[in-house]
Amino acid sequence: MGFKTVNHKMRKDKKDFNQITVTTQDNAHAEFSKSVCEVEIQEIIDRETQAWNEKNVELLLSIFHPDMVWVWPTDANKHDPMTWISFLGKFNYDRWSKAYLDWFANYELKHNVRSTQKISVTKQGDGAFAVVDVDTLWVTKTGEISHWHGRTCKTYTKTASGWKMISQVGVLEY
Numbered sequence: 001m002g003f004k005t006v007n008h009k010m011r012k013d014k015k016d017f018n019q020i021t022v023t024t025q026d027n028a029h030a031e032f033s034k035s036v037c038e039v040e041i042q043e044i045i046d047r048e049t050q051a052w053n054e055k056n057v058e059l060l061l062s063i064f065h066p067d068m069v070w071v072w073p074t075d076a077n078k079h080d081p082m083t084w085i086s087f088l089g090k091f092n093y094d095r096w097s098k099a100y101l102d103w104f105a106n107y108e109l110k111h112n113v114r115s116t117q118k119i120s121v122t123k124q125g126d127g128a129f130a131v132v133d134v135d136t137l138w139v140t141k142t143g144e145i146s147h148w149h150g151r152t153c154k155t156y157t158k159t160a161s162g163w164k165m166i167s168q169v170g171v172l173e174y
Helices: 034-054 057-061 093-106
Strands: 003-011 017-024 029-033 064-071 107-121 127-140 145-159 162-172
Touching: 034 057, 034 107, 034 127, 034 145, 034 162, 057 093, 093 107
Parallel strands: 064 162
Antiparallel strands: 003 017, 017 029, 107 127, 127 145, 145 162
């Protein structure tokens, strides 16, 4: 069943959210609210946090869209994208799995505190971004530290199989 038309209307009530009515080819109606989408996005954020906490590569990779590209600033204070890198390239299950397995084998998680500051869903209900404050500390057996501390923006797209992260800028200090 494909979608034929999409009608948007604002509904003001105690929760003040967009109500989206989708008319399908068979004229059935499905209504989506931003609040439902926000709950679904928060679930992905929580699943990612759980994956890092448990060093669970399969769970971590389950959140990524096949076209995901993850860019990182070389330093949490480097806001100029001219200095950023993308060391993993476009999402590739095998390559990313190996990278995270290697990471988890070499680093011990000391703490992982994440706090969602904002979730914004498009009025069409097919895209979203989340602003998340991150304080994640990894340490190797030799004492090498990798501290992800600051704010990130995670971008999501709605697919036939649910929401997937399609882009994220690494952690920046603001």
